[in-house]
Amino acid sequence: xxxxxxxxxxxxxxxxxxxxxxxxxxxxxxxxxxxxxxxxxxxxxxxxxxxxxxxxxxxxxxxxxxxxxxxxxxxxxxxxxxxxxxxxxxxxxxxxxxxxxxxxxxxxxxxxxxxxxxxxxxxxxxxxxxxxxxxxxxxxxxxxxxxxxxxxxxxxxxxxxxxxxxxxxxxxxxxxxxxxxxxxxxxxxxxxxxxxxxxxxxxxxxxxxxxxxxxxxxxxxxxxxxxxxxxxxxxxxxxxxxxxxxxxxxxxxxxxxxxxxxxxxxxxxxxxxxxxxxxxxxxx
Numbered sequence: 001x002x003x004x005x006x007x008x009x010x011x012x013x014x015x016x017x018x019x020x021x022x023x024x025x026x027x028x029x030x031x032x033x034x035x036x037x038x039x040x041x042x043x044x045x046x047x048x049x050x051x052x053x054x055x056x057x058x059x060x061x062x063x064x065x066x067x068x069x070x071x072x073x074x075x076x077x078x079x080x081x082x083x084x085x086x087x088x089x090x091x092x093x094x095x096x097x098x099x100x101x102x103x104x105x106x107x108x109x110x111x112x113x114x115x116x117x118x119x120x121x122x123x124x125x126x127x128x129x130x131x132x133x134x135x136x137x138x139x140x141x142x143x144x145x146x147x148x149x150x151x152x153x154x155x156x157x158x159x160x161x162x163x164x165x166x167x168x169x170x171x172x173x174x175x176x177x178x179x180x181x182x183x184x185x186x187x188x189x190x191x192x193x194x195x196x197x198x199x200x201x202x203x204x205x206x207x208x209x210x211x212x213x214x215x216x217x218x219x220x221x222x223x224x225x226x227x228x229x230x231x232x233x234x235x236x237x238x239x240x241x242x243x244x245x246x247x248x249x250x251x252x253x254x255x256x257x258x259x260x261x262x263x264x265x266x267x268x269x270x271x272x273x274x275x276x277x278x279x280x281x282x283x284x
Contacts, residue, residue, distance in 0.1 A: 014064055014072040018079050019048045025075065026067040027060050034058070039077055048075055112139040113164035114279035117154075119145040120171040122251050123206040127169070127272060130261055138280045148182050151198075155186065160195035167275030173200025197278045199271040204229050207254055209268040214257035 017023070019036045026033040027050065034050030037057060041047070046062035060066075064074045116135070118124040124144045135142060145154075148170055160166045173179050183198045203209050207230065212220050215237065223232030234241035234250045241247060261269055 014074050016076050017068060017073040018077070019062060019075040020078045023068070025050065025073070028065045028067060032058055032060075046077055114140060114166065115158070116140055116142045116167045116169065116275055116279060117145040118142055118169045119148055120206060123169060123171055125255060126206055126209070126258065129255060129258060130264065131272060131276065134276065138276070140276070140279055148179060151182055151186055155192060155196060160192045162195060164195070165279045166196045167279045168196070168198040169271060169275060170198060170200035171206060172202070172204060174202050197275060199275055201268045201271055206268070207233065207251065209265045210254055210258055211263055211265060214263050215254065
């Protein structure tokens with residue numbers, strides 16, 4: 001017959017204990033005994049460093065497998081570190097991807113009369129990812145603009161006025177280009193000029209507005225003119241690029257590296273923020 005609590009381990013059941021600096025513990029497998037120096041996270045794993053009486057330091061994965069005064073414990077991150085982690089998480093949750101203060105418990109507004117047009121599908125997807133939450137709170141709809149050759153006609157059809165303003169983000173807007181001539185014509189118009197703002201970015205493609213460090217580069221590579229730019233970028237990354245589906249998947253991978261505004265170049269940030277202000281802030 002089995003007597004007592006036969007399931008109970010000889011040393012007793014493990015209890016959780018915060019690995020506070022100075023706590024003396026023994027690592028069961030190696031017998032290493034030392035005081036906690038610090039706990040850090042490396043490769044996604046918390047590691048506790050223990051200093052023995054000779055001043056030698058060894059690191060062990062935080063968790064079970066330790067003894068304190070002969071009793072088994074499961075080491076957990078120190079209280080101060082846990083609080084700091086929680087505070088960081090709460091702070092991040094209190095911000096949108098654009099860095100704005102998140103508005104909780106508030107439904108998206110009914111769409112306002114103003115709009116933001118974005119040239120290019122990838123450009124529009126990037127704007128949605130970073131600024132979508134802000135724009136929904138403001139009730140501003142982002143619409144895809146398929147080229148700007150007929151921009152003047154499209155604006156006339158929209159019929160902007162002080163209550164129906166239009167912000168337009170143009171892809172690859174550089175001096176002496178066809179696009180810059182079209183934009184200048186729009187800016188000179190007197191009948192709707194004050195209700196329309198057109199800005200752009202200078203990048204070869206909106207892909208380039210993502211900081212190269214997100215892809216492990218110090219700078220975006222130069223692609224020969226004889227090679228389609230996106231194909232050249234994919235080749236440099238070692239990604240397939242033979243089909244349009246390959247290019248689409250490549251963009252999804254690049255977009256996936258963007259967690260917030262901090263992953264984007266300042267020029268794009270400035271243009272988008274200015275357009276949002278233009279269509280949301282009431283005119284004087």
